[in-house]
Amino acid sequence: MKIQGKMFMWLSLFILVMAVVYGVWSKEPAGTTALFLAFGLAIMIGFYLGFTAKRVDAGAQDNKNADVADDAGEVGFFSPHSWQPLFLGIGGAFAFMSIAIGWWLMFFSAPLILLGLFGWVFEYYRGENRTQ
Missing domain, CATH: 4.10.860 (DNA Excision Repair, Uvrb; Chain A)
Incomplete structure (x- = not known):
């Protein structure tokens, strides 16, 4: 780094x-x-x-003398199946479209953004992924 x-x-x-x-x-x-x-x-x-x-x-x-294999291994944890970025993306697209089309579109985008953000934050606190 x-x-x-x-x-x-x-x-x-x-x-x-x-x-x-x-x-x-x-x-x-x-x-x-x-x-x-x-x-x-x-x-x-x-x-x-x-x-x-x-x-x-x-x-x-x-390390200047390192090989490619020296950096192998686990990089981090990535969520395998999350739908929340899709909701955030659609809500964000509607929010930016509301600037061009009309501010009334923000009434449809704000719930999508809030739903996606809430779902992303609490994704691993419900269902099969809940930790005990």
Whole structure:
């Protein structure tokens, strides 16, 4: 993770320089704002990865002499069968469509978003996946 953190920090520095050059050269506010926001996002990710790398053991990607097989193993837990992202996606799509079509569409999207969010949070507290 240390390598990825350094890469994002260098990327954020590059984006900052490009944002300043673009802003001075083009005098166009939308693109300049987007580049400064991209700088902020890159520096947040780089800071997070660098901060987390200090707290966890060094991974295989931090070792220059590591093989591909050194990074094998369990990556993490991923839910095998969750319908909640589908509800969140449909609700989010309706919410963004309500900006273009009409705010009345938000009355249909808000329950879908709330239902999907509630279901995702409490997914493993009911049914066959409930822990005792």
